[in-house]
Amino acid sequence: MSDLQPREQWNTRLGFILAAMGSAVGLGNIWRFSYVTGENGGAAFLLVYLLCIVAIGIPILMAEFTIGRKAQSDAVGSFSKLAPGKPWVIAGILGVASAFIILSFYGVIAGWTLHYFTQYITGGLASEPAGGYGDYFGGFITSTFHPLFWQFLFMALTIGIVYGGVKKGIEKSNKILMPLLAVLVIVLAGYSMTLGGASEALSFLFTPDWSALANPSVYLAALGQAFFSLSLGMGALITYGSYLSKEHRLPGAAVSVAGLDTLFAILAGLMIFPAVFAFGIDPSAGPGLVFITLPGIFDNIAGGQLFGLLFFFLLAAAALSSAVSLLEVAVAYFMRKFEWTRQKTALLIGGIIFLLGIPSSLGMGVLSGVTIIGGRDILDSADFLASNIFLPLGGLVIALFLGWGWKKADALQDSDFGDTTVGNAWVFVLRYFAPVAIFIIFLSSIGLF
Numbered sequence: 001m002s003d004l005q006p007r008e009q010w011n012t013r014l015g016f017i018l019a020a021m022g023s024a025v026g027l028g029n030i031w032r033f034s035y036v037t038g039e040n041g042g043a044a045f046l047l048v049y050l051l052c053i054v055a056i057g058i059p060i061l062m063a064e065f066t067i068g069r070k071a072q073s074d075a076v077g078s079f080s081k082l083a084p085g086k087p088w089v090i091a092g093i094l095g096v097a098s099a100f101i102i103l104s105f106y107g108v109i110a111g112w113t114l115h116y117f118t119q120y121i122t123g124g125l126a127s128e129p130a131g132g133y134g135d136y137f138g139g140f141i142t143s144t145f146h147p148l149f150w151q152f153l154f155m156a157l158t159i160g161i162v163y164g165g166v167k168k169g170i171e172k173s174n175k176i177l178m179p180l181l182a183v184l185v186i187v188l189a190g191y192s193m194t195l196g197g198a199s200e201a202l203s204f205l206f207t208p209d210w211s212a213l214a215n216p217s218v219y220l221a222a223l224g225q226a227f228f229s230l231s232l233g234m235g236a237l238i239t240y241g242s243y244l245s246k247e248h249r250l251p252g253a254a255v256s257v258a259g260l261d262t263l264f265a266i267l268a269g270l271m272i273f274p275a276v277f278a279f280g281i282d283p284s285a286g287p288g289l290v291f292i293t294l295p296g297i298f299d300n301i302a303g304g305q306l307f308g309l310l311f312f313f314l315l316a317a318a319a320l321s322s323a324v325s326l327l328e329v330a331v332a333y334f335m336r337k338f339e340w341t342r343q344k345t346a347l348l349i350g351g352i353i354f355l356l357g358i359p360s361s362l363g364m365g366v367l368s369g370v371t372i373i374g375g376r377d378i379l380d381s382a383d384f385l386a387s388n389i390f391l392p393l394g395g396l397v398i399a400l401f402l403g404w405g406w407k408k409a410d411a412l413q414d415s416d417f418g419d420t421t422v423g424n425a426w427v428f429v430l431r432y433f434a435p436v437a438i439f440i441i442f443l444s445s446i447g448l449f
C-alpha cells in the first residue's frame, strides 16, 4: 500500500477488541489446550500456564498493541520504522515465518473440524460408527485425499476473508459467532459434567499433582501454549494494533483479550475432561482428544446431532478468525514489501501456505513413519518449532525491544499506561522478568537448568 492511501482502520473500538479476541480464541483454546493439558498432567500444568499468561503473556500482549499502534505498519515494518537499521526486526521476520508454519498445520486441523461439521449435517456421526469414534477419527485422518480436501476448503475461506480486507472481512465475521460459541461451550460443559466423570475431571484440572512439575518439558509446553493461545510473539497483534487509531486505550483491551481467551480455555477443559473420564479415554491421548471425546457427548445428548452440528460449525468459525489473523500477518508484510495488491497477495501467500500444510496432513497416513523433531510427526514438529520456539523467541525480542529499545517515558505514554505503578511494573516485566523467565524455560527444556 502506498503511503498516500490512508491505512485501513477498524470501525470501532469494539471491532478491534473483537478482532483481537477472534484471533486469540480458536483451535488453541479447545483442540490444543485440551490435549496439551491432558498430556502434561492437568492441574499443575494449568497453573504454570496461568502464570505464563499473567506474568509474561499480558505484558507482551500490551507491548505488541503498543508497537503496532505507534508504528502503523506490519509485523516487520513496525520494527524497521521505529528502529531503522537495528536488529529488532528479527522479531518481525520470525513472526512472518511463524505465520507460515502455524497456518500450514492449523489449516489441517481446521479442515478436520469442517469435515466433522458436515458429518453432523448429513447425520454421518449422529450415532456411533462401528468401531467407535476413535476408529472413525483414525480412519479419516489417515486417508490421503479426504483431509486435504477439507484443508483446501478451509484455506479458501481464510483467503476469501483476507482478500476482502480488514473491515469488510475481518471485523464483521467475529461479532456474532464468538458469543454464540461461548454460550454453546458453557451449555456443553454443563452437560458434560452430568456424564459421571465430573469429580475426576475437576480433580484432574484443579488439584495439582506437583510431581508433574519435575518434568522440565512442562514449562516449555505451558509457555508455548500461552503464546499460541494468545496469538502472541509473531506480530499478529502488532498488525491488528496497527489498524487502530490513536484514540483507543490499550491496557483494557489487552486484559479483556487475555481474560476471555483464558476463560474459553478453562471452559473447554470443563467441557472435555468430564467426558474424557466418563468414557474412559486416556487424557493424554493426544491431538485427537476433542474429535474423539465430543462426538461421544453428542451421542448421549438429546438433540445431539444439532449440538454437534452447531459446535463444529462454531469451532470452525473460531478457527477461521484465528487463521485470518495468521494469514494477515504474512499478507500485510508482502503487500507492503512488494507493493502487490491485497487480493493478489492473499491468493498467492494463502496458496503457498496450503501447499506447505500438505505434508502435515499426509504425516497422519502415508507419511506416518516420518518423524522430525524428537520423535514428533510432521504436524507436531511444525507445531513444536513454531509454538514452543519461534513464538517465545519472538516474544522475548518484543519484550526487550519495548523495555530497552524505547525511552521509558515514551513506552509509558504510547501504551496509555502513563507514569503509574502498573505502567512501571509493566516496563520492569518487559525489561527483566519476561526475558529472564523465557530464557530459563528454554534452558530447562534442553536440560541445562
Ligand code: PHE
Residues within 6 Å of the ligand: 023, 024, 025, 026, 027, 028, 029, 102, 227, 228, 229, 230, 231, 232, 234, 236, 319, 322, 323, 325, 326
Ligand atoms: N490463538 C489462535 C488459537 O488459539 C492461534 C494463533 C496463533 C493465531 C498465533 C494467530 C497467531 O487458535
